[in-house]
Amino acid sequence: MNTPNLDPAQEIERLKTVLSYNMLDTPYEKEFDELTRLLSLICNAPTAIISLIDDKRQWYKSKTGITVPETPLEETFCQHTILQDELVEISDARFDERVNKNPHVLAKDGIRFYAGMPLKAENGHNIGTVCVVDNEPKQLNPWQKEAVKLITNQAMHLFESKKKNQVLGNELEKILEEKVEKTRRQLRQKESDYKLLLDAIKITSGVVEYTPDGTIKKVNQQYLNFLGYTEEELIGKSEAILLTSDKQKENTAFWEDLKNGRAKSSRIKRLGKNRTPIWMQATYNPIKDLDQKVTGIIQIAQDISKEIEAVRAIKEAKNLAETLNIQKDNFIANVSHEIRTPIHAVLGFTNLLLDIEKEPEKKEYLQAVNTAGDSLLFLVNDILDLSKMEAGMLQIEHNNFKLRDCIHNVFAILKLKARQKNLDFQCEIQKNVPEQLIGDSNRLGQILINLLGNAIKFTEKGSVKLEIKATPKDNKTSLINFEVSDTGIGIPAEKLEHIFERFAQAGNNTAQKYGGTGLGLNISKQLIEKQNGVVSVKSIPGSGTSFTFQIPFLKDLGKREEFNKKLEKNTFSVENINILVCEDNELNQKLIKILLQEKGFDFSIAQNGEKALELIQNESFDLVLMDLQMPDYNGLELTEIFRNRFKLKLPIIALTANSTTAEKQKCLNVGMDDYLSKPFRKEDLFLKINHWLTSNLIPIAEKKTDSEKIIQLEILDELVGDNENFRNEMINLFISQTREMLLEIKAFFEKEEFLHLAQSAHKLKTSFGIIGANPEILSNLENIDLTSVNKGEIQENIKRLGVQIDEIFNILNDTNP
Amino acid sequence: MHILLVEDDEMLQKSLSYFLKANSFTVTSFTNGKDALDFLKDNHTNLDVVITDLNLPFAGGQQIIHNTRNLQQSDIPIIVLTSSGVESTELEVFDLGADEFITKPFSPSVLLKRIQKLLARN
Numbered sequence: 001m002n003t004p005n006l007d008p009a010q011e012i013e014r015l016k017t018v019l020s021y022n023m024l025d026t027p028y029e030k031e032f033d034e035l036t037r038l039l040s041l042i043c044n045a046p047t048a049i050i051s052l053i054d055d056k057r058q059w060y061k062s063k064t065g066i067t068v069p070e071t072p073l074e075e076t077f078c079q080h081t082i083l084q085d086e087l088v089e090i091s092d093a094r095f096d097e098r099v100n101k102n103p104h105v106l107a108k109d110g111i112r113f114y115a116g117m118p119l120k121a122e123n124g125h126n127i128g129t130v131c132v133v134d135n136e137p138k139q140l141n142p143w144q145k146e147a148v149k150l151i152t153n154q155a156m157h158l159f160e161s162k163k164k165n166q167v168l169g170n171e172l173e174k175i176l177e178e179k180v181e182k183t184r185r186q187l188r189q190k191e192s193d194y195k196l197l198l199d200a201i202k203i204t205s206g207v208v209e210y211t212p213d214g215t216i217k218k219v220n221q222q223y224l225n226f227l228g229y230t231e232e233e234l235i236g237k238s239e240a241i242l243l244t245s246d247k248q249k250e251n252t253a254f255w256e257d258l259k260n261g262r263a264k265s266s267r268i269k270r271l272g273k274n275r276t277p278i279w280m281q282a283t284y285n286p287i288k289d290l291d292q293k294v295t296g297i298i299q300i301a302q303d304i305s306k307e308i309e310a311v312r313a314i315k316e317a318k319n320l321a322e323t324l325n326i327q328k329d330n331f332i333a334n335v336s337h338e339i340r341t342p343i344h345a346v347l348g349f350t351n352l353l354l355d356i357e358k359e360p361e362k363k364e365y366l367q368a369v370n371t372a373g374d375s376l377l378f379l380v381n382d383i384l385d386l387s388k389m390e391a392g393m394l395q396i397e398h399n400n401f402k403l404r405d406c407i408h409n410v411f412a413i414l415k416l417k418a419r420q421k422n423l424d425f426q427c428e429i430q431k432n433v434p435e436q437l438i439g440d441s442n443r444l445g446q447i448l449i450n451l452l453g454n455a456i457k458f459t460e461k462g463s464v465k466l467e468i469k470a471t472p473k474d475n476k477t478s479l480i481n482f483e484v485s486d487t488g489i490g491i492p493a494e495k496l497e498h499i500f501e502r503f504a505q506a507g508n509n510t511a512q513k514y515g516g517t518g519l520g521l522n523i524s525k526q527l528i529e530k531q532n533g534v535v536s537v538k539s540i541p542g543s544g545t546s547f548t549f550q551i552p553f554l555k556d557l558g559k560r561e562e563f564n565k566k567l568e569k570n571t572f573s574v575e576n577i578n579i580l581v582c583e584d585n586e587l588n589q590k591l592i593k594i595l596l597q598e599k600g601f602d603f604s605i606a607q608n609g610e611k612a613l614e615l616i617q618n619e620s621f622d623l624v625l626m627d628l629q630m631p632d633y634n635g636l637e638l639t640e641i642f643r644n645r646f647k648l649k650l651p652i653i654a655l656t657a658n659s660t661t662a663e664k665q666k667c668l669n670v671g672m673d674d675y676l677s678k679p680f681r682k683e684d685l686f687l688k689i690n691h692w693l694t695s696n697l698i699p700i701a702e703k704k705t706d707s708e709k710i711i712q713l714e715i716l717d718e719l720v721g722d723n724e725n726f727r728n729e730m731i732n733l734f735i736s737q738t739r740e741m742l743l744e745i746k747a748f749f750e751k752e753e754f755l756h757l758a759q760s761a762h763k764l765k766t767s768f769g770i771i772g773a774n775p776e777i778l779s780n781l782e783n784i785d786l787t788s789v790n791k792g793e794i795q796e797n798i799k800r801l802g803v804q805i806d807e808i809f810n811i812l813n814d815t816n817p
Numbered sequence: 818m819h820i821l822l823v824e825d826d827e828m829l830q831k832s833l834s835y836f837l838k839a840n841s842f843t844v845t846s847f848t849n850g851k852d853a854l855d856f857l858k859d860n861h862t863n864l865d866v867v868i869t870d871l872n873l874p875f876a877g878g879q880q881i882i883h884n885t886r887n888l889q890q891s892d893i894p895i896i897v898l899t900s901s902g903v904e905s906t907e908l909e910v911f912d913l914g915a916d917e918f919i920t921k922p923f924s925p926s927v928l929l930k931r932i933q934k935l936l937a938r939n
Contacts, residue, residue, distance in 0.1 A: 718925050719832040721839055726832075733828050762872065765900045766826035769922025775900075 014125040015055055021127065021163045024052055024059050031158055032062035035130075035151050040064050042147040043140060045113065045132040050155050052119075052128035053082055065133070075103060078129040081116035085126075087145055090114040092137035112137040115145070117152040122160065130155050201300060206280070210297040214239045214255045217296065226280065226303045228273040242270040244277075258297050261286045267304070279308045329387055336384040337657045340377065344657070344679035345587035347373045351682065352594055371416055377679065378449065382519050385446075389526055396530050400556040401441035403433060403480070407466070410448045417456050424463035425456070433470040434478055436556035443527050444551070448482070450520040451547050455486035458545070462487030477552050485546035491539040499537060500525040577693060578620065579603040582612045582638065583627040583655065588678070592625065595682050601689075609633025616642060621650055623692055626672065628656040628663075636670045643671040651692035655680075710807050712772030719770070731812050734767055738805055745781070749798060754789055758782050773808055777801045818936065822846040823853040823869040823881060824898065829921075833868075836925050842932075850876025854884055861888045866932055871899045871910070879913055886914040894935035896928070 018024070032050050040048035047065030051058045058078050059070045073079055080098050081088045090096045092112050093105040104111050116131030130152040140148070201207060206223025210216055216234045224231060227242065243251055247269075258264060265283040272278050282301035286294045350370045357363045388394040407427055418425035448466070455464040464486045471479040491499060502522040528535045533551035579601050583589050589605050596603045604619065606612035609632040615621075624642070628635035635654055642648045654667040657678045664675045674688055720727040741764045748757035761781035768775050780797045820837055824830040825848050834844045845860075847853040850873035857864075867885050871878035882895055897910050900921040910918055917931050 715922060715924060716832065719836040721836075723835075726835060730828060730832050733831065737828060759872070762900065763826060766824075766870075766921055767828045769900065770829055770832065772922070 010125075011055070013123075014127070017121050017123055017125040018052055018054055018127045021052070021121075021159055022166055023061060023159065023162065024054065026061075028062060032155065033064075035155050035158070036062040036064045039130065039132055039148065039151050042151075043115065043132040043144050045115075045134040045138075047133040048131070049133070050119075050128070050130050051078060053078060053126075058128070061128070077102070077111070077114045077133075078116050078131060081129045081131065082118050082126040084118055085120065087115060087117045087148060089140060089145070091139050109135050111135065115140055115148060117148050119152060119156050119159065121156070127159070204302070206282075206299070206301040206303070208299040208301070210239065210299065212259045212286070212294045212296060214258075214297070223301065226272070226278055226301070227270065233273070244269075244271060258284055258286055259294055261288060261292070261294050268301075277305075278303060279305045332383060332387045336380045339380050340657045340679060341585060341588070343373055343377050343380070345591060347377070347679050348587075348591040348682075352591075367416065371413065374413055378446075381446070382523055385523050385527075386519055389523070394526075394530060396443060396527075397440045398438050398554070399441070400436055400438050402435060403437055403441075403468070404429065404435065406441040406445050407448070407468070410445050410452065413449060414452050414456060417453070418464060421456065421460070423456060423459055423461070424465075426463065427466040427468070429468045430470065432472075433468050433480065434553075434555055437478070437480070438554040438556050439551070440531065443531065447524045447527050447549070448484070450524045451484040454520065455484055455488060455545070455547075459486040459488030462544075464488075471550075473552060476554055478555050479550050479552050481548065481550045483546060483548045485544060487544040490541035490543060490545050491537070492541050493539075496537060496539060500535070577601050577622050579689070580612065580615055580619075580621040580624045581605045582609070582624065582630065582635065584608060584630045585627070588627070588655075592685075595685060599686065609638050612638055613641065616646065616648065623650055623689060624652040626652050626654050628654055628667070635672075636666060639667075639670045639672050653688055653692065710773065710804075711811055715772060716770050730770075734771060735809060735812060737767060738764065738808075742802065742805055745798060745801070749794060752789075754784050754786055754794070757794070758784050758786070771808070771812070773804070777804055818865045819843045819845070819863055820866045820868060820932075821853065821857065821864050823848075823850065823867075823873060823878070825849065825870055825873050833925065833928075837929075840929060849874040850878070850880060853881055857881070857884055857888070861885070861893070864893055865936065866894050866896065868896045868898065868928075868932075871897060879910070882910065882913040882915050894932070894938075896931060896935070898923070 036048040036050055040046065045065075048063070049060055049066070050062040051060045053059070053073065053076075055073070057070045057073055058076045060066075060068075077088075077090065077093075077099055090099060090113065093099045093102065093110070093114060094112065099105055099111075099114070102111070111133055113134035113136060114131065116129045118126040119128045119130060121127050130148065132148065198207075202220045202222060204222070206226050207218075207220045208216060208223050209218040215236060215238055219231060219234050224234070239255075240248055240251060254264065263283065263285045266281075268280050268282050269277050270280060280301040281304050282299055284297055284299045287296045287298060289295050347370065350366055350373060354363065354366050354370065357366060385394060407429065411425070411427060415425065452464060452466060465484070467483045467485070469481040469483075471481065473479050500521050502519060525535050528549050528551060531551045533549055535547065535549035537545065537547050539545040579596060581589070581592050581596070581603055583592060583605065584607050589607070593603070593605065604615050604621075606615050609630050612633075616624075626635040626639060630638075633641075635656070639652055642650075642652065651673045652671070653674045653676055654664075654672050655676050655678055656663060656667075667675050673692060676684060676688055716727065716730060720730060741760055745757055745760050745764075748754070748760065758781060761778045765775045765778045765782065768778060777797050777800050781794065781801070784794060818841075820842050822830065822834060822837070822844055824833065824846065827848060830846050830848055834846045837844045845856065847856065853869070853873075854876055857867075867881065869878045869881045873881075878897060878899075882897070885891070885893055885895055894917070895915045896917040896919060897915045898919050898921055899910075916935055919928060919931065
């Protein structure tokens, strides 16, 4: 046997190369089989083979013409071929010494012809062969040889491409595997994230898993902690066991929604094991499968009982604070009332003494008592004002007043203080400042007393001056400029901007040295602003301060001037005037008694409501002075009885320490005519009494403007010209006609003939038009909704019409003597 | 100048008559619609202005407007007085042929001006 010698190292490399193709013992493949078939045809030989050769055998990747799958290496022709780079052709094996001993040659009808070409891999190693074999000796012609080479190349390409595919496949697999691994890692990360999140939720929140119909499947410890149940007590139970019976129905609908896939989030109340309600903020999320079918519900809940409790506590605290605040307001109002009543007595009696005292020294002491009383009153008023401003209840009044009188009063109060400090205390009022203004003289006085009082307080020597100028704004309004200047200690620049703040004083030791509450400037500023004014301050420390403020006042157009003069002259006779005084406070009784006696009025005093009722029925009175706070009936109730039960029309003047505008309105609403705030000056009391007795029941100023509107006779005057007789005739006609119509209207109402009633009302409008009376009530009656008659409303309108007609007749009787 | 005044409110009827007479008009006045219509039938030729209320007993103001317009001398100025103040009434009255519409209460001098204006137009 002629076996070629192989270099062992080379052989190892070759074998590695063979194996690298990974083709040994793989199934037959069509591509290779077609090549062997082609080779057999071209070479006209029965057997053709494509083979790979390892260390022991030649393995046939493809074959035609033989049956065995492989041949041991030493029995092969190809062992020689793979050592070559060229085609090996053996025309007759019997005569070739390389193979003539080969058993396949020696066998009967053995191999005679062989042609083989090595398969050379890219790295240069031969990995196998392509060969043809025949039992007959023969020779390949040149194009057959060429074909063998070409087919060999093709076979080699096939091997190479298979190998590349494999490598690519491997790479692909590798990449895929990497991807899968990465995804897996990510999934694991996600899962762990979710788990952490869920754990976190589970630590702080209750988590419950329900079946779609609300049966508890799983519940965490946190939720059990909220409610105080054990796991065994809840699993398998319906959520309904945690509800109060009144919520069951609601809950059914709630679960119906969840079952239909709607998530819920709300504040819920559940009962703990000990039946105490637990408040929770909870979300219920339906869990759906791929078909969107709800397979369960997850509830996540937080216990918010503490928050709810805190909110409730805050609310309670707020209510308590509000109650306390109201109590504080009431306390302040009551205390100021209690203080004002005795001050009232002190001031009143001091004034009486001042009137009769002749001895100058005593008179001066009395004056001092008077001043001190005044100051005390101002302090109380300050506190009351402040509480009113805080409550937004402070109202500015609009009465006509004399500016010079107001200034005079202010100076009378402060003069003593200024004189004590030897200050030059002056007032300069420019000529163009109107005499009569409409506004709140008390508030103006209060501001001036505060500013001038401060100026005196902080000035050791020199002067305190008030200068008043006027800038006419328009026909109706006058802007009055007040300047209060002093030569006092002044205010440091850095304090100036804070000077109007509450409890702000120029220095920390100011209060100790000069006293004061620190409220005065703040109140003054608010009062000025309430009157649509502005205030400013300038100061040079060490040389003085000046406060300037402007307030627009309405001009009094002089209508009431004459009227006031009449009152001042006190021309009316007090003879046979009888006054009923309803007052429970003994000091006040005494004071009023002295005042009324002084003027020569007759009067009776009722110390309570019952006495007042007794007196009013047995005596004839011309006027009532009514204290609002009496032990049995209050003044308002008493007035209503006088007006409604006894049909009394005499003037009633309220006396009260409670000086709010709301209180005043209350008095007017129940039928009182006027109002006097305690403590009052005796001039004010007489002014009011005089006013009411002389004005012959025509209401006071603000009511008078109403009365002017009751009728307007311009049209009638135009119609009748200056024929007085005809005018009177017309007025009498109006009176008789209207009286008749009113009766007619009332009769229609009784008979429920509302259409006729409306027609009468319509007709009456014409004559109302002539005398300029307000047709509003008649219009109401004319426009009765006949489809749904409101009898109460009609009756009320008829009643009001009666009142209106009475008022009209009163005035017409006056103007038509 | 002769004015027919129809107004059921006695006070207005009297005072307005007085006023118009004071302003040199001849005034014939009625407080119900029927008497006014009778008067109108026989005396329309010597009438210069008709002033009428709308709501009248026996025959309404609308009837007076209608009859006045259907007389031979149909261009007599007609002034309507009413206290209704409703726009639809106003339109209806104009449709019937009224020349002026005055809402009560009114100033008599305004009425006078309107009368003079209407007479000047004719």
